[in-house]
Amino acid sequence: MKKMGDMLLRRDAFSEIVMGNTAIVRAMVEAGTRVVSSYPGSPTPEIALAIQSIPKNDRPFYFEFSTNEKVAIELAYGAAVNGHLSTVFFKSVGLNVAADTFVQLSLMNIIGGLVVVLGDDPGANSSQNEQDNRHYAHMSYTPMLEPADPAEVYHFYREAARLSQTQGMPVILRLTTHVCHAKERVTFGAWNPVEPDDTPQFDPSNGPYIPLTTQAIEMKRTSMARLEQVRQRAEETALNRVVDNGNTARGVITMGLPFLSLMDELDGAAAKPDILKLAYVHPLPRKTIVRFLSSHREVKVLEELDDLLENQIKAMAFDLQLPVKIIGKTRPEDWIGEYTPDKVRHVLSATWPDMVQAAATLEAEDPAPHRPPQMCPGCGHRSAFHAIKQALAPTDITVADIGCHTLGFLPPYEMGQLLMCMGASTAMASGLRLFNTSRKVVAFMGDSTFFHAALPGIINAIFNRHPITLILMENGTTAMTGHQDHAASGRNFNEVTDKIPVRQVLEGLGVKHIAEVDTYQQAKLAELVTEMIAIDEFSVVIARHPCMLKFTREQRKNPTYQQKHVTIDQRVCERIHTCIETFGCPTFTRDTEGNVTINTDLCIGDGSCIQTCPTKAIAPAGKKGKGGDA
Ligand SMILES: Cc1ncc(C[n+]2csc(CCOP(=O)(O)OP(=O)(O)O)c2C)c(N)n1
Numbered sequence: 001m002k003k004m005g006d007m008l009l010r011r012d013a014f015s016e017i018v019m020g021n022t023a024i025v026r027a028m029v030e031a032g033t034r035v036v037s038s039y040p041g042s043p044t045p046e047i048a049l050a051i052q053s054i055p056k057n058d059r060p061f062y063f064e065f066s067t068n069e070k071v072a073i074e075l076a077y078g079a080a081v082n083g084h085l086s087t088v089f090f091k092s093v094g095l096n097v098a099a100d101t102f103v104q105l106s107l108m109n110i111i112g113g114l115v116v117v118l119g120d121d122p123g124a125n126s127s128q129n130e131q132d133n134r135h136y137a138h139m140s141y142t143p144m145l146e147p148a149d150p151a152e153v154y155h156f157y158r159e160a161a162r163l164s165q166t167q168g169m170p171v172i173l174r175l176t177t178h179v180c181h182a183k184e185r186v187t188f189g190a191w192n193p194v195e196p197d198d199t200p201q202f203d204p205s206n207g208p209y210i211p212l213t214t215q216a217i218e219m220k221r222t223s224m225a226r227l228e229q230v231r232q233r234a235e236e237t238a239l240n241r242v243v244d245n246g247n248t249a250r251g252v253i254t255m256g257l258p259f260l261s262l263m264d265e266l267d268g269a270a271a272k273p274d275i276l277k278l279a280y281v282h283p284l285p286r287k288t289i290v291r292f293l294s295s296h297r298e299v300k301v302l303e304e305l306d307d308l309l310e311n312q313i314k315a316m317a318f319d320l321q322l323p324v325k326i327i328g329k330t331r332p333e334d335w336i337g338e339y340t341p342d343k344v345r346h347v348l349s350a351t352w353p354d355m356v357q358a359a360a361t362l363e364a365e366d367p368a369p370h371r372p373p374q375m376c377p378g379c380g381h382r383s384a385f386h387a388i389k390q391a392l393a394p395t396d397i398t399v400a401d402i403g404c405h406t407l408g409f410l411p412p413y414e415m416g417q418l419l420m421c422m423g424a425s426t427a428m429a430s431g432l433r434l435f436n437t438s439r440k441v442v443a444f445m446g447d448s449t450f451f452h453a454a455l456p457g458i459i460n461a462i463f464n465r466h467p468i469t470l471i472l473m474e475n476g477t478t479a480m481t482g483h484q485d486h487a488a489s490g491r492n493f494n495e496v497t498d499k500i501p502v503r504q505v506l507e508g509l510g511v512k513h514i515a516e517v518d519t520y521q522q523a524k525l526a527e528l529v530t531e532m533i534a535i536d537e538f539s540v541v542i543a544r545h546p547c548m549l550k551f552t553r554e555q556r557k558n559p560t561y562q563q564k565h566v567t568i569d570q571r572v573c574e575r576i577h578t579c580i581e582t583f584g585c586p587t588f589t590r591d592t593e594g595n596v597t598i599n600t601d602l603c604i605g606d607g608s609c610i611q612t613c614p615t616k617a618i619a620p621a622g623k624k625g626k627g628g629d630a
Contacts, residue, residue: 005053009060015187020150020180021046023188024089024117024173027157029060030191034084034112034198036063037072039452040481041091042126043180044119048484048493056494060193065484065493068422068452069094073116074101077170080112081209083201085161089117091126093421095133097453103140105170106227107211107219111201113165115157116142116172122257122304123338125177128402128421130336132305137172137282141223143230144172144282145239146256147179151186152239156279159239167226174281176304178257178338231283239279240288245272250352251296253289253313255281258302258339265345269355273300284312293317298325300351304339327351373407377587378552378606380519380545381405381473385413386583386612387522388442388471388543391529396440397432401425401454403446404480404547405473412584416444423453430457430466440533441468448478448486450502461538462510469532470540472502473519475547483550506540513539520545520608552604564605565621568596573617583612 007016008026018026024047028036038048051063062079066072069090076088088098095102095118105114121127137144143163147156153175160171208219234240241259250273254262259277266272276292278285293299293316301310310328317326329335330350337343348356375382385408392398400406400416401424409416418428429443445454450472461468478484485491487500506514513535515528525543532539555561565587575594579585587603590596600621610618 003053004050005055005058008050008054009058009191010188011191011193013188013190015185017183017185018150019046019183020147020153020175022050023150023154023186024157024175025050025054026186026188027154027161028087030189031158031161032085032194032196033061033087033115033161034196035076035079035086036061036088037066037075037086038063038089039066039069039072039094039097040478040484041094041119042481043121043175043177044089044091044117045482045484046180047089047117049482052493060196063493065486067487069098070101073098073105076114077101077105077108077110080110080114081108081202081206083112083197083199085113085115085165087115087117087161090119092118092120092131092133093127093129094118095136096131096421099136102136102170104211106141106223107216108209109168109207110164110170111168111206113161113168114170115160115164116170117157118172118174119180120174120176122176125338128419130305132308133172133174134281134306134308137174138308141220141227142170142172142282143167143227143234143280144174145279146174146176146281147279148256148259148277149179149182150184152279153179154186154188155239159237159279163230163233167230169223169226169230174256176257176338178340227283230280231285234278234280234283234285235288237279240285241275241277241279242292243275243277245274247271247274248295249297250274250355251276251292251299252302253278253292253299253309254302255279255309256304258304258344261339261341261344262302262348264341265348265356271355273352273355278309281309284309286316289313290316290320290322293322293324293326296324298327300327300348302339302344302347306335372410374410374584374586375404375407376549377585377602378548378604378608379404380475380543380548380608381408382413382583382585383522383545383608384408384471384473384519384525384543385415387519387525388529389413389415391526391533392440392442395438396442396533397429399425399429399432399441399443401443401445401449402480403449403473403478404475405444405446406480408444412582421453422449423455423457425457426454426461426468426470427457429468429470430461430464433466433468442529442533443468443470445470445472446479447472447474447476447488447502448484451487451500455505458506459509466538467536468538469529470538471529472540472542474502474542474544477547477550479547479550483547503542511538511540513537514542515540516542516544518545519543520606522608522611548604548606563600563603565598565600565603566605566607566609566618567621568598569617569619570595572615574615576614578612578614579609579618583609585609
């Protein structure tokens with residue numbers, strides 16, 4: 001890590017093989033970025049890992065993980081109107097959380113500059129949907145750039161920062177999963193650090209900063225005019241690319257990852273189309289596009305997810321009555337998934353079958369079997385679900401939230417029958433309880449989510465007296481996105497800090513029924529849940545156990561660490577298979593005769609399974625089971 005930190009602060013120009021998520025941090029350093037904020041979410045958390053590789057005192061900018069995306073963007077905005085070049089980054093759906101603030105930003109005069117980095121997720125690799133955030137650029141009059149690879153991430157960030165500073169507008173840098181995680185050799189510039197002038201520059205006369213009624217309309221006029229100036233920049237930028245294959249019959253207009261996949265697929269194609277690859281996806285460089293349309297008979301618009309580019313380009317051609325055939329998306333699947341080379345071949349073959357060979361079917365080409373995600377060995381959530389299931393009637397309703405505990409919806413637990421977005425479980429559960437006296441309603445939630453977006457739903461349940469039970473799965477970290485600290489961890493990104501204890505927050509809100517238990521105490525947990533769901537008022541069970549993946553990773557740093565595991569006494573085991581079929585820990589495997597063995601590479605010896613075995617055949621390694629063992 002130190003090596004990465006050293007690289008990111010090199011003074012000379014150099015080239016290195018890096019991920020998109022690393023390249024952007026060097027760009028921040030070179031651009032003189034002063035404030036960066038975020039809330040974790042794939043595909044962006046590695047940006048924070050790269051930042052972390054720079055020792056705190058050497059970091060040329062302030063960084064924090066904020067409580068949620070809305071807070072993160074507000075913090076970055078505050079810093080930017082005080083004169084600091086600022087950046088906020090988060091995942092695709094994070095923009096929904098930040099939207100209430102974000103949609104106003106282009107109305108303001110952001111003197112320091114503000115780059116909003118989005119990690120969109122075509123293919124929903126790690127998100128609850130694959131929303132296309134280009135729509136937000138349109139609805140908020142905000143310029144948006146989209147790089148295709150790590151080198152472009154570096155250059156486009158620099159462009160976005162410059163543009164934001166000169167126009168005083170926020171600028172979105174839209175990354176996608178492939179672009180964040182791809183690696184390539186990037187040539188970076190030199191870095192000549194200049195002593196930052198941190199004099200607070202906020203001055204209301206630099207505004208406008210108050211978007212109220214009629215003033216908001218005037219501000220909108222200004223932001224639309226500024227967007228037209230940006231369009232001029234979009235025409236002139238050297239970041240647009242034209243690939244001239246001398247083909248006046250066929251052309252492709254594209255952007256981002258689809259461009260790279262297209263280049264891949266055309267390698268060896270008979271007659272290659274000309275290509276126009278756009279850097280700015282909003283506002284579009286109208287003249288550049290019209291020139292390209294005017295010099296080709298057929299133009300294919302190749303874009304991932306929605307048909308924004310296509311519709312705008314068709315409108316341009318229509319307005320000017322251009323004699324060009326524009327081919328956009330033709331089949332429903334063209335709107336879905338990542339535009340990998342296979343996918344692009346599939347899409348192109350429907351347009352120009354003579355140019356590229358159709359892929360058989362996309363699925364048939366994928367040789368890897370699908371592996372459902374699952375909880376780690378020793379995960380406290382597994383013990384919790386195993387226990388809670390025993391306390392609930394089959395007709396009771398369980399509402400999931402977002403996090404590792406979401407995986408409880410999978411067999412064998414099947415806990416969590418509805419899921420929406422971070423923090424939504426309590427209020428959805430409250431709705432499910434209305435006109436419902438016969439089926440108990442239980443909501444689940446992680447501790448990072450509790451602080452992120454759950455408090456209004458919880459307050460609502462207290463205030464409007466919804467008699468549901470919330471199970472707060474407290475593991476001390478934001479586990480699913482890579483163990484980032486949160487308000488109850490006792491650390492922020494930069495230092496040790498006071499914990500904000502969830503129990504005291506709940507008590508402060510007036511929750512009368514709160515129980516706490518370690519999830520490995522499965523019988524006790526089941527008992528407490530039975531008790532709490534019987535109360536006709538809002539109740540909370542704090543089901544606590546540290547994230548065991550984080551815990552064992554920390555333990556492994558100790559050179560004397562030895563991985564423990566459990567064993568099965570084959571003489572005692574009656575092949576009932578509770579460990580596999582009900583508890584479901586992936587360390588257990590069953591052979592064709594029904595014998596159960598332990599995968600000692602996976603097992604961490606936590607022993608949470610021991611209590612689940614009806615014949616007591618499981619024991620810690622080195623200790624005897626009922627019938628004796630190693
Ligand atoms: C609005 C939004 N921001 C970020 C994410 C990414 N994300 C998925 S799960 C998760 C963390 C959940 O942490 P916690 O609630 O503590 O549950 P755990 O994974 O630790 O069980 C985050 C941040 C998201 N899905 N939606």
